[in-house]
Every structure is written in structure tokens, then in C-alpha cells.
Amino acid sequence: MSKPTSLKDALAKWEDRNKQPATSATDIGLQFQYPPIEKMDPILSSLTECQKLSLSSNMIEKISGISGMKNLKVLSLARNNLKTLNGIEPLAETLEELWVSYNNIEKIKPIEVMKALRVFYVSNNVIKDWAEFMRIALPPNLTEITFLGNILSDNMEPAAFVAEAVRRLPNLKKLDGEPVIR
Structure with a gap:
């Protein structure tokens, strides 16, 4: 098996393709x-x-190396091998959208410090209890989530899950792509 692509190599390829330095993109x-x-x-x-x-x-397994990304608003790490959101904290003041669907995430504790977060796509992971789900209530601006395909939602009737999620998250405006009607 060949060795993994390094970020340095991936960025060099990106610069060649896009004819601009990545540092100014x-x-x-x-x-x-x-x-x-x-x-x-x-x-x-x-x-x-x-x-x-x-x-x-x-095939990224953990979040790291992002402390200098002071302008980052949208981070997509979907379809990787993440198990937690540890490492996301340096983006607490600026990140508005976090896309981490299709990983192996069971614990989302760092989500609690994300002050600017509005959108959180965390479908098709392995979150299994309401205590973990309730961490989503803490970011003050979070109004849109996708959660389908997690153990918690899969173990309930869809309508029952939606009703309970909406009850527990009073600021929620959109759940799994559907507007929340109260």
C-alpha cells in the first residue's frame, strides 16, 4: 500500500490546479x-x-493543526475516521458550520464551546444517548443540525425522535433538512 498523502503534498497539488498560493485562498x-x-x-x-x-x-482520525485558521467559517470533515471532536476548540470564536457526517463519532463534548456555530451536520455517526445529544443545546447560535443515522435516532420512531429533539433544543430551526415547526 502506498503511503498516505501529506497535507503539504495535497496543498501543493491544489496550488498547481488553482494557480494561486493556498496561503491567500x-x-x-x-x-x-x-x-x-x-x-x-x-x-x-x-x-x-x-x-x-x-x-x-x-482517512483523518483526529482534528489538529488548526489553531492559526482565524478566519475559518466552514470546516468539512465528513467521511473520515473521526471518533471525537477533540481539537476543534481553537475555532470556537469563528467556525459557523461544522460538517462531520459519516464518521465514527460517539462523543461531541467540544461542541459546547463553539460560540459562532450555526450549522452542525453530524448524521451517520454513533451518538447513542440523550446526554451526548444535549451538548448540541449549548452553542448559542446553533439552529440547524442533521442527526439521522445515529444510534440514538435509529432506535426511535422518526416522529418520536423529531418531537423529542425539538422539545430539547428550543433554538432549533432545521432538523435533518426539514424546517422545525413548533
């Missing part, structure tokens, strides 16, 4: 790398102008 897509990226590293902190970063469809 606002939207960077590094999804579907072959071989896949396995590690996030401090090179990401050099992307100070980046507002949207996609690292989806790789």
Missing part, C-alpha cells in the same frame, strides 16, 4: 485525495485567509 478543497490524507498537521495554520476548508472523504 479563501476556499480550499482537499477532499478525495488518493492515497487519502490520514493526518491534519500544523501546515493548516498557514492558511490564515481560508474561510472554507474541505478535508472530506479522507
